[in-house]
Amino acid sequence: MSRDKTLLLRKIPGVDEMLQSDAARSWLARYPRVLVVEAIRSVLGELREAILSQPENEAPAVPSLPDLAAAVQERLRQTARLSLRPVINATGVILHTNLGRSPLGPETLAHVLEVARGYANLEYDLHQGGRGKRYRHVERLLCRLTGAEAATVVNNNAAAVLLVLNTLAQGKEVVVSRGELVEIGGSFRIPEVMEKSGARLREVGTTNKTHLRDYEQAVGPDTGLLLKVHTSNYQIVGFAQEVPLGDLVRLGRQRGLPVMYDLGSGSFVDLRKAGIGREPTAQEAVRAGVDVVTFSGDKLLGGPQAGLIVGRRDLLEKIRSNPLARAVRVDKLTLAALEHTLWLYLSGEDRAVQAIPTLRMLSLSLPILARRARNLASAIRKATQGRLEVGTQPEHSQAGGGSLPLGHLPTRVVTLRPRHGSAARLEEALRRNDPPIVVRVKEGRLLLDPRTLLPGDAREIVRALERIASDEQ
Ligand SMILES: *Cc1c(COP(=O)(O)O)cnc(C)c1O
Numbered sequence: 001m002s003r004d005k006t007l008l009l010r011k012i013p014g015v016d017e018m019l020q021s022d023a024a025r026s027w028l029a030r031y032p033r034v035l036v037v038e039a040i041r042s043v044l045g046e047l048r049e050a051i052l053s054q055p056e057n058e059a060p061a062v063p064s065l066p067d068l069a070a071a072v073q074e075r076l077r078q079t080a081r082l083s084l085r086p087v088i089n090a091t092g093v094i095l096h097t098n099l100g101r102s103p104l105g106p107e108t109l110a111h112v113l114e115v116a117r118g119y120a121n122l123e124y125d126l127h128q129g130g131r132g133k134r135y136r137h138v139e140r141l142l143c144r145l146t147g148a149e150a151a152t153v154v155n156n157n158a159a160a161v162l163l164v165l166n167t168l169a170q171g172k173e174v175v176v177s178r179g180e181l182v183e184i185g186g187s188f189r190i191p192e193v194m195e196k197s198g199a200r201l202r203e204v205g206t207t208n209k210t211h212l213r214d215y216e217q218a219v220g221p222d223t224g225l226l227l228k229v230h231t232s233n234y235q236i237v238g239f240a241q242e243v244p245l246g247d248l249v250r251l252g253r254q255r256g257l258p259v260m261y262d263l264g265s266g267s268f269v270d271l272r273k274a275g276i277g278r279e280p281t282a283q284e285a286v287r288a289g290v291d292v293v294t295f296s297g298d299k300l301l302g303g304p305q306a307g308l309i310v311g312r313r314d315l316l317e318k319i320r321s322n323p324l325a326r327a328v329r330v331d332k333l334t335l336a337a338l339e340h341t342l343w344l345y346l347s348g349e350d351r352a353v354q355a356i357p358t359l360r361m362l363s364l365s366l367p368i369l370a371r372r373a374r375n376l377a378s379a380i381r382k383a384t385q386g387r388l389e390v391g392t393q394p395e396h397s398q399a400g401g402g403s404l405p406l407g408h409l410p411t412r413v414v415t416l417r418p419r420h421g422s423a424a425r426l427e428e429a430l431r432r433n434d435p436p437i438v439v440r441v442k443e444g445r446l447l448l449d450p451r452t453l454l455p456g457d458a459r460e461i462v463r464a465l466e467r468i469a470s471d472e473q
Contacts, residue, residue, distance in 0.1 A: 172224025266295025
């Protein structure tokens with residue numbers, strides 16, 4: 001190696017030297033030491049590489065200590081922050097599974113914080129002064145809201161289905177319509193869950209039509225359960241027929257077989273009132289006489305991730321005492337959020353819509369959305385000073401989370417197109433913003449749907465676009 005390069009390399013400060021700097025003191029106060037050391041090493045290492053890989057006369061100069069510190073600072077900002085963090089959902093998909101499904105409202109969060117910051121009567125009976133039951137905090141509420149005799153909660157609806165099948169039908173046949181062998185989000189498929197539960201799948205009917213006689217003919221000495229699955233993320237339309245719930249319940253009674261309904265979304269409120277599509281409610285399933293109903297806590301219910309199981313008391317007792325139930329149990333944070341969400345429903349639909357973000361987003365009216373889109377568009381126009389083509393146009397939002405597949409949620413979106421550069425670049429810049437902003441891209445434009453924006457989000461979007469647009473020029 002030439003003498004000049006050796007001199008350059010010698011000018012690079014050592015890791016220890018950088019750790020002694022004033023800047024390092026503030027890094028060490030904010031980030032774990034190992035990550036600070038790693039960031040310094042990688043910045044210095046890259047500089048060394050750059051010097052070694054270039055020909056003599058093109059080798060970069062060694063930056064000043066403050067410049068190196070700035071580089072380390074930026075590296076830390078990118079690599080040492082927490083991985084799971086809030087993002088702004090401008091996609092208009094309300095129950096976006098990749099973005100964490102239902103957001104929780106401030107009142108619910110305040111309760112979670114209160115319960116989580118210290119000890120709680122999670123499994124402690126304050127009347128008797130001894131061991132209590134974990135699920136008692138939500139069972140009464142669930143029974144009230146659905147009309148069921150008994151209820152319990154597990155980690156998610158997939159776990160609920162697995163647990164119920166395993167408890168009631170292990171080693172036996174479960175009769176289910178071919179039209180209902182659903183796959184949800186790629187990793188939950190009825191036939192596979194069935195296999196893992198130890199129950200045997202007995203498919204009946206065809207993809208588009210299943211009759212009561214199909215079920216009747218399949219029932220035999222090996223049958224353990226009749227299962228109905230809500231085809232939440234698709235619909236079979238046209239020449240199609242499914243067996244009404246009441247008929248299935250009657251057949252179950254005649255043959256002494258429990259009937260289970262995997263409701264998927266399981267909303268508590270009739271969304272038709274808000275002019276939205278039709279999703280079966282848990283109350284209807286219970287009223288129809290279904291023995292066990294399962295549904296998610298974080299879909300249309302708008303609560304935390306959870307699997308809710310409601311139904312007949314004797315069956316719920318068996319389900320709760322299955323050892324698998326312990327393996328899929330929920331923690332106190334989930335229970336706190338769930339109890340509060342259920343309690344909001346008990347206060348009436350208006351109260352629930354006001355305090356549960358998912359319900360509020362679902363019921364936003366087009367005039368409100370159009371006004372928000374116009375306001376956002378004009379704020380963006382002003383902040384980006386002609387660097388973006390900004391408009392608004394009619395679109396549709398989506399319920400998401402595999403619910404209301406044909407749901408029709410008219411909205412008005414803000415459309416953006418950079419005058420220079422591509423829509424893909426702009427989308428990426430927004431995604432890498434802090435906080436990240438996730439949008440839809442359609443036909444060379446970015447679409448921002450005000451339906452899924454939370455208070456404060458619009459301001460962040462305007463600020464981000466202002467910065468990005470001025471950087472690009
Ligand atoms: C969403 C869904 C599931 C899975 O529920 P998770 O809470 O995501 O585990 C199961 N069955 C149906 C019909 C669904 O819609």
